[in-house]
Amino acid sequence: MSSNTFGKLFAVTTFGESHGPAIGCVIDGCPPGIGIAPEDFRRDLERRATGRTRHTSQRREADEVEILSGVYEGRTTGTPIGLLIRNTDPRSKDYARIAEQFRPGHADYAYWQKYGIRDPRGGGRSSARETTMRVAAAVIAKKWLAEKFGVRVQGYLSQLGGIVPRGIDLSVVEDNPFFWPDAQQVAELERYMDALRKSGDSVGARVDVVATGVPPGWGEPVYGKLDGELAAALMSINAVKGVEIGDGFASVAQKGSEHRDRMTPQGFASNHAGGVLGGISTGQPLRCSVAFKPTSSLRLPVEGLDVHGNVVDVVTTGRHDPCVGIRATPICEAMVALVLIDQALRHRAQCGDVGTVAPRIPGQIHG
Numbered sequence: 001m002s003s004n005t006f007g008k009l010f011a012v013t014t015f016g017e018s019h020g021p022a023i024g025c026v027i028d029g030c031p032p033g034i035g036i037a038p039e040d041f042r043r044d045l046e047r048r049a050t051g052r053t054r055h056t057s058q059r060r061e062a063d064e065v066e067i068l069s070g071v072y073e074g075r076t077t078g079t080p081i082g083l084l085i086r087n088t089d090p091r092s093k094d095y096a097r098i099a100e101q102f103r104p105g106h107a108d109y110a111y112w113q114k115y116g117i118r119d120p121r122g123g124g125r126s127s128a129r130e131t132t133m134r135v136a137a138a139v140i141a142k143k144w145l146a147e148k149f150g151v152r153v154q155g156y157l158s159q160l161g162g163i164v165p166r167g168i169d170l171s172v173v174e175d176n177p178f179f180w181p182d183a184q185q186v187a188e189l190e191r192y193m194d195a196l197r198k199s200g201d202s203v204g205a206r207v208d209v210v211a212t213g214v215p216p217g218w219g220e221p222v223y224g225k226l227d228g229e230l231a232a233a234l235m236s237i238n239a240v241k242g243v244e245i246g247d248g249f250a251s252v253a254q255k256g257s258e259h260r261d262r263m264t265p266q267g268f269a270s271n272h273a274g275g276v277l278g279g280i281s282t283g284q285p286l287r288c289s290v291a292f293k294p295t296s297s298l299r300l301p302v303e304g305l306d307v308h309g310n311v312v313d314v315v316t317t318g319r320h321d322p323c324v325g326i327r328a329t330p331i332c333e334a335m336v337a338l339v340l341i342d343q344a345l346r347h348r349a350q351c352g353d354v355g356t357v358a359p360r361i362p363g364q365i366h367g
């Protein structure tokens with residue numbers, strides 16, 4: 001009811017606040033036998049972390065995962081997995097003023113209206129610090145998906161403000177701090193972000209995620225559609241204002257003759273659908289695109305209200321991301337992986353005996 005749990009069979013419950021002693025999650029329903037060690041979490045948590053480049057918030061968290069339960073001699077046991085990460089670098093004094101004010105564009109006012117109380121330190125539960133645990137849980141999901149099915153989930157930044165990649169080369173995405181798929185443009189992005197940070201303003205971004213290797217059949221009509229659950233999962237990430245599957249809103253201007261993905265014995269001739277038809281995967285790559293709004297915490301003053309209803313100048317100091325989308329790539333990947341493992345387990349539960357149905361169209365030929 002309070003919606004801190006995600007997933008039906010691979011159910012992840014997260015807890016914790018930005019400046020509390022720790023954040024954590026419990027994963028219930030994880031398949032047994034998956035090899036997992038604390039080091040396995042390091043790569044994705046570092047990809048998501050703050051303070052690794054000058055283009056993100058300068059908060060420096062160690063993000064060391066403690067495995068509390070559900071893993072014995074390096075393998076999951078099928079019992080609930082408890083993961084904990086201690087918050088090591090909160091700086092709550094930066095938030096003294098925010099405790100009395102509502103930041104326009106942030107969750108302060110909505111939380112205040114809903115609960116009548118809030119933890120303002122670092123944004124409390126509304127902080128994207130919570131997404132650390134989604135990324136941690138998804139490390140296990142990604143591992144199972146890769147080992148069982150060869151599924152690979154890869155994200156990249158597909159727009160930063162008005163800048164779009166001139167080319168898409170996924171092999172360079174991990175080589176720059178922006179998850180940007182065009183190595184030639186990284187210097188331009190650096191200059192853009194340096195000027196933005198100096199101005200005190202923020203900007204939006206778009207993240208694309210592609211999942212390859214997903215077999216046909218995952219997803220449940222009608223209320224558990226794969227695309228519906230992907231959209232809900234991605235929309236649950238902080239600051240997300242839009243999600244597209246496949247061609248998304250571009251489909252509006254397309255003709256049916258153009259949009260339909262022709263089937264050939266060699267594979268689908270195109271992938272406008274984004275790998276989902278009728279809420280069920282087709283075996284084509286899954287394509288999702290996610291719109292992030294600009295960060296609302298700005299040092300530029302804006303007229304606003306305090307908790308007593310007085311008109312005040314709201315100025316937000318402290319450490320903030322000038323573009324939240326930059327660190328969001330691993331978070332988007334995580335939510336896609338969590339949806340996929342849950343749908344895979346649900347498919348196995350109901351349709352595990354169906355097996356491979358002919359004809360099976362190769363899904364990977366056209367992206």
Ligand SMILES: Cc1cc2nc3c(=O)[nH]c(=O)nc-3n(C[C@H](O)[C@H](O)[C@H](O)COP(=O)(O)O)c2cc1C
Pocket residue numbers: 057105106107123126127128237238239240293295296297319320321324325327328331
């Ligand atoms: C990776 C990431 C980092 C974020 N960092 C900040 C931040 O430094 N400052 C801020 O005001 N909002 C930040 N946000 C966005 C807020 O968490 C979000 O805007 C806020 O909770 C209100 O929710 P909403 O935008 O989804 O409506 C971040 C979001 C993400 C995904």
